[in-house]
Amino acid sequence: EIVLTQSPGTLSLSPGERATLSCTASQTVNINYLAWYQQKPGQAPRLLIYGASSRATGIPDRFSGSGSATDFTLTISRLEPEDFAVYYCQQYGSSPLFTFGPGTKVDIK
Amino acid sequence: QVQLQESGPGLVKPSETLSLTCTVSGDSISNYYWSWIRQPPGKGLEWVGSISSTGSTDYNPSLKSRVTVSLDTSKNKFSLQLSSVTAADTAVYYCTRLSSWFGCFDSWGQGALVTVSS
Numbered sequence: 001e002i003v004l005t006q007s008p009g010t011l012s013l014s015p016g017e018r019a020t021l022s023c024t025a026s027q028t029v030n031i032n033y034l035a036w037y038q039q040k041p042g043q044a045p046r047l048l049i050y051g052a053s054s055r056a057t058g059i060p061d062r063f064s065g066s067g068s069a070t071d072f073t074l075t076i077s078r079l080e081p082e083d084f085a086v087y088y089c090q091q092y093g094s095s096p097l098f099t100f101g102p103g104t105k106v107d108i109k
Numbered sequence: 110q111v112q113l114q115e116s117g118p119g120l121v122k123p124s125e126t127l128s129l130t131c132t133v134s135g136d137s138i139s140n141y142y143w144s145w146i147r148q149p150p151g152k153g154l155e156w157v158g159s160i161s162s163t164g165s166t167d168y169n170p171s172l173k174s175r176v177t178v179s180l181d182t183s184k185n186k187f188s189l190q191l192s193s194v195t196a197a198d199t200a201v202y203y204c205t206r207l208s209s210w211f212g213c214f215d216s217w218g219q220g221a222l223v224t225v226s227s
Contacts, residue, residue, distance in 0.1 A: 046217070047214060047216075054211075098212070
């Protein structure tokens with residue numbers, strides 16, 4: 001089983017700042033099969049990034065993904081008020097077929 | 110644009126079977142893979158199971174003995190059944206569309222809270 005670890009658990013930043021979120025896998029993840037989601041309170045998660053670095057439809061270009069093998073990063077270049085949320089990484093390919101990281105909460109400093 | 114909507118009882122008794130249905134609109138269920146994901150209150154996301162347009166299924170091994178996901182292409186719906194539920198199965202259950210090309214969940218329903226309690 002591939003275990004995903006996310007750090008930090010909580011990131012306290014101000015609007016306009018840059019956010020860097022990390023996702024580390026216990027084994028190599030196929031770069032095509034690493035995704036990132038944003039979840040706001042009371043809402044369903046929303047797909048942000050797929051294939052490690054491709055933005056989903058309608059996602060602003062301040063969101064970017066990078067990485068390979070076991071280390072992946074989600075970067076928000078300049079935080080907007082609506083970006084304060086919980087972010088999850090997710091992998092596909094190893095039993096169980098799909099696993100999620102525990103999440104990183106980005107809150108307002 | 111595809112839309113997904115979960116429906117089903119919000120309260121299930123321990124040892125009984127949880128049943129949810131997802132109605133898909135805006136696209137044919139025959140064109141994609143579909144999945145259920147759950148989230149216990151205040152916790153993270155857990156994949157439950159997936160089904161292809163032809164009815165082939167995959168389940169989380171931790172739930173496999175209790176889970177059934179099925180498809181009704183005539184009604185453009187798919188369903189989840191989880192048997193012998195306990196309080197640990199209390200969660201928001203999301204139905205999702207699965208992108209088989211990239212192994213990610215690109216559309217989500219709003220979620221349905223199911224509480225297991227007597």
